[in-house]
Amino acid sequence: MPRVMEKRFNLKEKIAEFRAWQERPREVAANSQEEHECLNCHDHYTGNYCPRCGQAATTDRFSMKVAAENFADAYGMGERGMFRTIRDLILRPGYLILDYLHGMRASYFAPFKLFFLLTAISLLVTHGINIKGQNPSADEDMQSVVQKVEEKRATEGANTVEMDASTVDDGLTEEENQLGERVKSIFYNTVDAIARFQERFSSIFMLLMLMLLSGYLFLFFRHSPNIPDLRYAEFFIALLYITNMYTIYTIVFDFFCLNKLSVLSIFLTLIPLKQMSGYSWWRTTLKTAIATISMFILLIVLLVLALLVIGLLVKKFG
Ligand SMILES: [Zn+2]
Numbered sequence: 618m619p620r621v622m623e624k625r626f627n628l629k630e631k632i633a634e635f636r637a638w639q640e641r642p643r644e645v646a647a648n649s650q651e652e653h654e655c656l657n658c659h660d661h662y663t664g665n666y667c668p669r670c671g672q673a674a675t676t677d678r679f680s681m682k683v684a685a686e687n688f689a690d691a692y693g694m695g696e697r698g699m700f701r702t703i704r705d706l707i708l709r710p711g712y713l714i715l716d717y718l719h720g721m722r723a724s725y726f727a728p729f730k731l732f733f734l735l736t737a738i739s740l741l742v743t744h745g746i747n748i749k750g751q752n753p754s755a756d757e758d759m760q761s762v763v764q765k766v767e768e769k770r771a772t773e774g775a776n777t778v779e780m781d782a783s784t785v786d787d788g789l790t791e792e793e794n795q796l797g798e799r800v801k802s803i804f805y806n807t808v809d810a811i812a813r814f815q816e817r818f819s820s821i822f823m824l825l826m827l828m829l830l831s832g833y834l835f836l837f838f839r840h841s842p843n844i845p846d847l848r849y850a851e852f853f854i855a856l857l858y859i860t861n862m863y864t865i866y867t868i869v870f871d872f873f874c875l876n877k878l879s880v881l882s883i884f885l886t887l888i889p890l891k892q893m894s895g896y897s898w899w900r901t902t903l904k905t906a907i908a909t910i911s912m913f914i915l916l917i918v919l920l921v922l923a924l925l926v927i928g929l930l931v932k933k934f935g
Pocket of ligand 1: 655656658660667668669670
């Protein structure tokens, strides 16, 4: 009987094991104790790499596998754990960032390289390589929707002008109303352009958003329990990895045309922030929320100022 008890699946234990695995830095394979002769420079040595020229001890005759690795290497994707990095960005993103910042560089795919690779894949997925073959930039339906919205806006604009004519006594001159309309249309066009950019270039958009947010976020995370003396440059690298994590999720969601879930993956950025900082969930959420809200307040103030300036310029120069 006790044997059966032992073998029973224990969820709590599994979760504890998974947590321990998440937090444990990657273990690099031990050095080989065999003596090797380097096939490149013919030095004799023990270890995994030739100390003279750096060629791997495992250098073998070409097989299809070695040839494929060689091909990947030519594009900078060989060795350096691309798949391990992608796996870790899903299962332990914050701990991967900690490993990397603490000096485990050779174990992980460099964040910039990964960003360009994932952005390229993301562009393919949002421009037609997905299960529905949807391509918003060439989609006629999409264009007709945009056209309809524009037509609707035009008629609405005409209506408000008519209404203004009938109610002259609203304290505003016709000129002022027209001015308002022009500023409004500039505003809507800008919002439209941003929304379309987000849809087509989600990874670049995310990076820009995080960079915009990074100053505020940095203020809230620079003295965290796990990294008490975080540098801005290190935080920048962390944000790049976080963008990469986000892009992996959006590639999957966009591939299956689940655009709504793609928006939700923004909230997943809390996971790496929590793991790398060591703050509790609610503190991480609170800090991120305050940083985001202060950024938006500043953005809105800047936007209002910009609209006022545009309004003044339009008024002055027609
Ligand atoms: Zn050598």
